Amino acid sequence: MSLETIDKEYVLNTYARNYVNFKKGVNATLYSDEGKDYIDFTSGIGVVSCGHGNERIANAICNQVKNITHISNLYAIEPQAMLAQKIAQLSGYDVAMFFANSGAEANEGAIKIARKYGKTKFDNKKYKVITLEHSFHGRTITTVKATGQGDMHSENFTPYPDGFSYNTSINDVYNSIDDETVAVMIELVQGEGGVQPLPKEEVQKLAKHLKENNILLIIDEVQTGAFRTGEFLASNLYDIKPDIITMAKGVGSGVPIGVVMTTHKDILTPGDHGSTFGGNYLSTASALEACTILDELKNNGSLDETMIYFEEKLKSFYEAHKDLFTDMVGLGLMRGLRVKDNDTLMNIIKQSFNCGVLVLKAGKNTLRFLPPLTITKVETDEGFKRLEKAVENI
Ligand SMILES: *Cc1c(COP(=O)(O)O)cnc(C)c1O
Numbered sequence: 001m002s003l004e005t006i007d008k009e010y011v012l013n014t015y016a017r018n019y020v021n022f023k024k025g026v027n028a029t030l031y032s033d034e035g036k037d038y039i040d041f042t043s044g045i046g047v048v049s050c051g052h053g054n055e056r057i058a059n060a061i062c063n064q065v066k067n068i069t070h071i072s073n074l075y076a077i078e079p080q081a082m083l084a085q086k087i088a089q090l091s092g093y094d095v096a097m098f099f100a101n102s103g104a105e106a107n108e109g110a111i112k113i114a115r116k117y118g119k120t121k122f123d124n125k126k127y128k129v130i131t132l133e134h135s136f137h138g139r140t141i142t143t144v145k146a147t148g149q150g151d152m153h154s155e156n157f158t159p160y161p162d163g164f165s166y167n168t169s170i171n172d173v174y175n176s177i178d179d180e181t182v183a184v185m186i187e188l189v190q191g192e193g194g195v196q197p198l199p200k201e202e203v204q205k206l207a208k209h210l211k212e213n214n215i216l217l218i219i220d221e222v223q224t225g226a227f228r229t230g231e232f233l234a235s236n237l238y239d240i241k242p243d244i245i246t247m248a249k250g251v252g253s254g255v256p257i258g259v260v261m262t263t264h265k266d267i268l269t270p271g272d273h274g275s276t277f278g279g280n281y282l283s284t285a286s287a288l289e290a291c292t293i294l295d296e297l298k299n300n301g302s303l304d305e306t307m308i309y310f311e312e313k314l315k316s317f318y319e320a321h322k323d324l325f326t327d328m329v330g331l332g333l334m335r336g337l338r339v340k341d342n343d344t345l346m347n348i349i350k351q352s353f354n355c356g357v358l359v360l361k362a363g364k365n366t367l368r369f370l371p372p373l374t375i376t377k378v379e380t381d382e383g384f385k386r387l388e389k390a391v392e393n394i
Contacts, residue, residue, distance in 0.1 A: 025052025028375040039357045039383035043372040049250035051372040060289035070280040079284040090232040097261035099279025103222030103248035104138025106258030110218050110244045118182030126182035131166045134193030170202045183216035188234040191223035194363030195329045195336030207240040216243040226250035227294045229332035253290035257283040307332050313384045336366040351390035357383045
């Protein structure tokens with residue numbers, strides 16, 4: 001039986017999939033079983049931050065799992081403690097953290113911390129969380145409700161938890177705050193919603209207002225974290241001091257891991273939260289190596305160089321095709337081109353795949369680029385050459 005037949009028979013039909021069978025990956029290049037190669041401008045939706053088949057990540061994982069893979073959180077876990085220390089140092093914040101297995105789970109943790117903070121410090125009064133329109137916070141019942149996209153709140157899954165509302169812009173958030181508001185949760189660059197960075201001054205003004213009013217600022221850095229925007233956290237770039245930050249996608253360079261960190265280290269106490277798998281030897285060994293590699297690339301200047309090069313290439317591509325694209329958006333290696341309409345966007349993604357370059361969609365009209373942070377100039381050049389070919393016939 002073919003891969004397609006088995007997949008369709010035994011895997012639930014939740015994704016519109018391409019039936020290509022990737023057998024090998026080298027940095028930002030993937031090879032199919034038919035011997036065709038693809039430049040990967042997606043890194044598995046911002047996950048494989050250090051590239052496919054990364055030797056150092058592979059060694060870190062192998063060395064760990066030949067010894068211990070998992071023992072549970074009933075015992076201290078050395079790579080978990082080391083990773084927590086590394087992340088705290090890289091963030092520049094005075095934080096402690098909890099490890100989960102995904103972005104949605106990290107956000108669940110953030111919401112639990114915020115709710116307990118609201119209940120215990122404010123006489124059971126504060127529990128509401130405000131988010132923004134076009135945000136994305138996950139697919140669990142709670143995080144999908146926190147997600148500011150009405151069409152994701154399907155009636156098929158009701159009832160959703162109370163206490164979530166969303167606003168069209170930061171400037172509207174002020175009017176929605178009431179005595180029961182415990183937190184505002186935002187992405188600094190809305191990823192799934194369309195690679196839309198929020199204006200820095202507006203974010204800083206909001207952060208100040210929230211601090212003055214004892215309302216927590218939660219930054220969802222599931223997509224922007226782990227150097228995706230050029231700094232370890234987009235919060236560093238925005239020069240704000242959030243109360244709670246979540247990370248996931250790029251942290252483990254391919255291994256599932258979620259992180260929720262907070263400056264309010266005393267809120268959670270034993271029994272409040274937990275995870276069987278979260279922060280085990282496997283995921284934290286991989287993430288510790290990934291953070292070490294990316295920190296080195298940042299410090300020796302090559303991460304910035306990669307980002308500048310990719311941006312230049314994207315800009316030339318954008319300017320050569322103003323008939324298709326209306327805007328260039330994003331930060332660092334989280335980039336997007338607004339496409340004039342959805343049909344054209346879907347067509348570009350299809351043609352790109354046929355021409356051997358993988359790209360993503362975001363929101364309704366954005367062509368999204370999330371390459372590995374290790375992508376070489378040669379791979380970048382080749383990817384854009386293939387994109388040129390892909391749009392030739394559109
Ligand atoms: C991907 C994403 C999530 C959800 O992460 P999962 O690992 O799929 O649960 C949450 N927030 C943001 C900003 C994301 O980009």
